[in-house]
Amino acid sequence: MHDVLMRVFDRLHERGFRHPMHLPWKPQQVAVRDPNQAMVVDFILRTSGYALATFLMRKELEESDRLKRAIDTCWEIESHPEKTGDLRADYLQADGVRVVMNVSLPAALAEGNAARLKMLREQLRRSMLPESNTFDTLKPDGLGHHHMGVYPAGYAAFTMAQAAFAAWLLQDTGFACPPETVSHVARGLDVLRVISQKYDMHKALGGRFSSASVIPDVLLGYGYLADLKHPRQSEFQGMLARLADEAYMASGLPRRTFSGHRDEVTPGPGCIAHFLEVRQRAMGLGAEPDPTGHWAFNYGPLSVHRREDWMVSIKGASRYWWAFERSLTDARKDPRRENVFGFHDGAGSLMIFGKGEPWVNAVQSGYAPAGWDWCRVPSTTTRHLTPAEMLAMDKEGGSFNRPYSDATFVGGLSLEQRQGMFVMDYTEATPDQRDAPLKALKTAFFFDNQIVMLTSGIRNGDGKHPVTTTLYQTALSGAETPTFEQGRMVTGFAETTQAVDAAASRLVDAAGNGYYIPAGNKVVVSRSLQASMNQSASRESRGPVATAWVDHGASPENASCEYVVLVRSGRDGLEDFAGKAEQEYRVLRQDAMAHVVRQLRLGVTGYAVAKADALLGDEFLSQASAPCLVMTRDLGAGRLRVSACHPDLGWTEGRSTPTNPAGRMIRPWHRCPHL
Structure with missing residues (x-):
């Protein structure tokens, strides 16, 4: 097996998978083709196996004078921004986080590159910040984003799971993720299980994919946060016990948890054994109940x-x-x-x-x-x-x-x-x-x-x-x-x-x-x-x-x-x-100005006021100066509980967005400052 793996490294090098090479997302990104360089199109997300093999075989590669060449190839991969953006920048989009976790991290460990590990810690800190804009990866409400939209059933979930792995792996080292980074990742995975009935979620949250079910694919991330010491550890033990219960173990879903997906390497025996051990401890502590309530994201x-x-x-x-x-x-x-x-x-x-x-x-x-x-x-x-x-x-x-x-x-x-x-x-x-x-x-x-x-x-x-x-x-x-x-x-x-x-x-x-x-x-x-x-x-x-x-x-x-x-x-x-x-409900208004519904038994009224300066004449809400959502519950004795919001994110004023998607990447509100 040793000789076979060495021949694979050699063959890849001979075929041009080395420094330098063309590694574009799309062929047209290469303005001038160098005939002495290999052209490998849309492959950067599929290079994790090479980097991980470099780390695992670092001793054997070094003994045969191949280690430096393999590490140089990993850094060559990292140097290509065509698909993911600059992989050495502080902020990374979802795919970028996955590449540095699957390529840069094992390469840095193989090389003993402390500077790159410190950079990784800063990249995770910056990239996991919840922000009010269209960038990846987390938003203030905990939803995961990619492709300038909500994408929890795909890219964003895998990124959060990778970040959870980094937090677990690097704990108690000089490269440990800051507590606030762990908190943000925990928030994202928490919300992911709220919007998933158990494993399935709304189809629209899967983007172009035919399946909107991702929890089984990222369950290792819940395991890492159930094992890591942080303020929400016990909560994640309860989540893990519910999501990885006996019905899950008896089904075919563990194959998804322990398989390679989204171009990542299949977990090894040690990873699987660790997950099963953490799961067993979580089961002993007890599963959380199914989430109950109403959430607006x-x-x-x-x-x-x-x-x-x-x-x-x-x-x-x-x-x-x-x-x-x-x-x-x-x-x-x-x-x-x-x-x-x-x-x-x-x-x-x-x-x-x-x-x-x-x-x-x-x-x-x-x-x-x-x-x-x-x-x-x-x-x-x-x-x-x-x-x-x-x-x-x-x-x-x-x-x-x-x-x-x-x-x-x-x-x-x-x-x-x-x-x-x-x-x-x-x-x-x-x-x-x-x-x-x-x-x-x-x-x-x-x-x-x-x-x-x-x-x-x-x-x-x-x-x-x-x-x-x-x-x-x-x-x-x-x-x-x-x-x-x-x-x-x-x-x-x-x-x-x-x-x-x-x-x-x-x-x-x-x-x-x-x-x-x-x-x-x-x-x-x-x-x-x-x-x-x-x-x-x-x-x-x-x-x-x-x-x-x-x-x-x-x-x-x-x-x-x-x-x-x-x-x-x-x-x-x-x-x-x-x-x-x-006796159950009454529609009080349904027109261009507002929709108003009262649930009579609960004493709850909802107001969707679509126009500014709306005169409603309602006993609880007589007028609204701006479009808004309001919900009230009559507590009796002249008391009222009120919840209200203005759902417009307010990133620009006086502009209209055409349905035609042409030019969508350059709209002013898609370049809003970080908040």
């Missing part, structure tokens, strides 16, 4: 509502945060079709994680990919387009990716970290980039297991495609999987959809969630073997799906809709609510 913008073991999350977009990410080609211009139809991921989409064994998960909660209709995303208001029409738009729209809207009134609010609300001044983002795109004002009010959903001002349809607000789209296990309409169980498939004709519509989806839709909404339901295309647009996708939506017509003018989602209500819970709906 306005650097998403994202809101998360949790009770018992279920979770609901809603994701928006604004002038500061893009609506979706997808990818049609890679850096070499080779096809890499990911999330091709994901235009509505951040369009105010609501996901309910409420069903599954041995833990609640996305697929068993109804989000199976087979037959998924990309324009029937729950709670979104969109034109209904077929996959073929969306692909035709793509040909005209070019590389349409990470679009922004012109809206600043987007975000959420929490009251007593138990109830909450979310608002989105919505603009449809699709490749046809119409001069007058579909618009609406959308809100969600969270009261325990009730979610009151309002939409108003729906306008600017194209006159051809129906504009709909999707109530639900849930996968069926088969034709006999029941849903309910007006209290009646429904099974089988219908070739055509049907309108629900009732004073108030009462529906239950295939996952057991109830929907109460007052009179005046044109509701349509469907159960069918649905045909669509898969997320890469590479083949047809078919699957049994139950769907319901409100039809606004092809040319709506100031249309609106109202409905209540009842998480896990089933038929009986929905029927009970429907019989006393007027």
Whole structure:
């Protein structure tokens, strides 16, 4: 084996993987090609194995006079900023942190380079600072960012796990991470487990990736913080015991925890043994309960509502945060079709994680990919387009990716970290980039297991495609999987959809969630073997799906809709609510000025005030001088508990951001100073 490894080092050197070489992200980054240098494209994130082997084989390499050559190659890798930015700068983006941890750290250890280890400590300190801007990696609310947007189901999570490893590895040395760095990393991993039901999270948080499940991949990071001495160690022991419980150990998920991923080296036997030892100690101390409460993450913008073991999350977009990410080609211009139809991921989409064994998960909660209709995303208001029409738009729209809207009134609010609300001044983002795109004002009010959903001002349809607000789209296990309409169980498939004709519509989806839709909404339901295309647009996708939506017509003018989602209500819970709906909640206002909802039983009122100088005339809030979110709870005896926020991040004034993503990297508010 020794001789084989030495031959591998020699072969790489002979083939040009050495100092100097071209190591660009994209070929066009090399202005003048040196014929004496190898050209290795988009490979810098895949060099961790070389650096780690250099460290592990340092004695053998030194004995054969290869060590200096191998270390020089590692520093050559570090010298290339094309993909990640300057890897010797104080501030590093998410990929940069991963490269210095996987290349620079083992190289510095192999060389005994104390100066580089001190630089690494400063880089981690600087790069893990939560900042109010569009840069990586952590934001003030604890969300992880990359690609100028929220990205916790990918790059950001791996970066936080790497930082946790550095904090653990370098403890009690002259290169130890400062306590505040450990605190920031802990905050990021804490939030990561809040926004993950257990392992799955909102699809939009995964960017272009088809899966939004990252906890199993970064569970080692929780193990490091459960073993490291810091003020939150006991909390992380509880987190680890919940996330790595017996059901996890009996499943296939440990393969993800102990596998190489995102181009990092597979953990070795020592790492696995250490994790299992830390886990065993954590299990003895006891698992934390499932997180419960309401969280508003306005650097998403994202809101998360949790009770018992279920979770609901809603994701928006604004002038500061893009609506979706997808990818049609890679850096070499080779096809890499990911999330091709994901235009509505951040369009105010609501996901309910409420069903599954041995833990609640996305697929068993109804989000199976087979037959998924990309324009029937729950709670979104969109034109209904077929996959073929969306692909035709793509040909005209070019590389349409990470679009922004012109809206600043987007975000959420929490009251007593138990109830909450979310608002989105919505603009449809699709490749046809119409001069007058579909618009609406959308809100969600969270009261325990009730979610009151309002939409108003729906306008600017194209006159051809129906504009709909999707109530639900849930996968069926088969034709006999029941849903309910007006209290009646429904099974089988219908070739055509049907309108629900009732004073108030009462529906239950295939996952057991109830929907109460007052009179005046044109509701349509469907159960069918649905045909669509898969997320890469590479083949047809078919699957049994139950769907319901409100039809606004092809040319709506100031249309609106109202409905209540009842998480896990089933038929009986929905029927009970429907019989006393007027005693449960009241919509006090639903127009361009404001959406106001009162939960009568809880004494909680939510106000989404969209216009400045709004006269509300409410007994608790009579006027607002600026757009704002306010939530109150009547404590009785003339006392009122109030939570309020202005969701606009306020990074610029008097500017408008076009939906077209061209030039998105040079907008003034994307170069705001560090705060």
